[in-house]
Amino acid sequence: MWHLARTHAAPLALALAASALTTTAVAPPSGATPARESVTGTAGAQLAPGDLVWQQEFDGPAGAAPDYSVWSHDLGAGGWGNAELQNYTDSRANSALDGAGNLVITARREGDGYTSARLQTNDKFEAQYGRIEARIQIPRGQGIWPAFWMLGGDLPGVQWPQAGEIDIMENVGYEPHIVHGTIHGPGYSGGAGITGQYVHPQGWSFADTFHTFAIDWKPDSITWLVDGVAYQTIDRSRVGGNEWVFNKPFFLILNLAVGGQWPGYPDGSTVFPQEMKVDYVRVYAN
Numbered sequence: 001m002w003h004l005a006r007t008h009a010a011p012l013a014l015a016l017a018a019s020a021l022t023t024t025a026v027a028p029p030s031g032a033t034p035a036r037e038s039v040t041g042t043a044g045a046q047l048a049p050g051d052l053v054w055q056q057e058f059d060g061p062a063g064a065a066p067d068y069s070v071w072s073h074d075l076g077a078g079g080w081g082n083a084e085l086q087n088y089t090d091s092r093a094n095s096a097l098d099g100a101g102n103l104v105i106t107a108r109r110e111g112d113g114y115t116s117a118r119l120q121t122n123d124k125f126e127a128q129y130g131r132i133e134a135r136i137q138i139p140r141g142q143g144i145w146p147a148f149w150m151l152g153g154d155l156p157g158v159q160w161p162q163a164g165e166i167d168i169m170e171n172v173g174y175e176p177h178i179v180h181g182t183i184h185g186p187g188y189s190g191g192a193g194i195t196g197q198y199v200h201p202q203g204w205s206f207a208d209t210f211h212t213f214a215i216d217w218k219p220d221s222i223t224w225l226v227d228g229v230a231y232q233t234i235d236r237s238r239v240g241g242n243e244w245v246f247n248k249p250f251f252l253i254l255n256l257a258v259g260g261q262w263p264g265y266p267d268g269s270t271v272f273p274q275e276m277k278v279d280y281v282r283v284y285a286n
């Protein structure tokens with residue numbers, strides 16, 4: 001069961017790195033993580049964040065690119081370590097503003113394959129601590145796998161999983177009413193990731209409308225929230241004798257995968273295109 005962190009004394013540190021565009025991160029959100037905690041909505045406390053300290057609101061004309069001073073594309077196919085099917089592109093057919101305040105990542109069936117997009121902020125924006133929140137309407141369908149997550153900013157000099165991974169929100173299409181929050185690190189990666197899940201309070205699909213997905217991140221402790229409701233805290237004690245690798249800057253990732261070991265693969269019921277709509281990504285002090 002989740003519990004609340006007891007300290008509010010955590011400092012907020014933000015690192016804004018200004019180096020060239022890179023597309024080096026390759027560690028995917030690792031699937032097949034058995035759920036160890038499950039909370040159905042309304043169980044948690046409402047936690048109010050502090051001051052807004054960074055934001056991406058995705059305002060702009062329809063068809064525009066995301067702000068490349070903040071975001072970079074990860075490109076290509078090859079399965080991304082999880083036998084995924086999509087080829088990530090930088091085409092506006094796969095990622096663009098919609099003119100209504102959202103960044104839309106679109107997975108398309110093209111010929112025998114699929115295209116989609118993965119955007120990340122490595123070497124452009126990194127956060128350390130705070131509430132990291134996105135408001136997202138996820139896509140739906142068998143084999144569809146949207147994620148909002150983070151990787152350690154010391155990639156690629158330090159390799160995954162030593163660099164650390166914080167999955168703020170993952171959903172696999174065969175569980176439309178469930179989202180997952182997970183950490184991966186040395187000794188607890190892949191199927192051994194430390195994880196929990198949140199069940200929609202009415203049992204509805206998270207794809208039906210927008211929801212907020214967040215972490216409250218402090219030294220030695222991370223709490224996951226959906227729509228402001230805390231459902232899981234993982235603190236340093238949970239990694240046992242392994243190393244806690246989350247007291248350092250991480251960068252952000254938004255992606256929409258098609259197929260993989262965890263979600264399985266599209267079938268005759270899966271409709272394309274599928275859209276992951278991101279209203280905003282915000283960082284608040286906590």
Ligand SMILES: [Ca+2]
Binds near residue numbers: 057059100102280
């Ligand atoms: Ca917006």
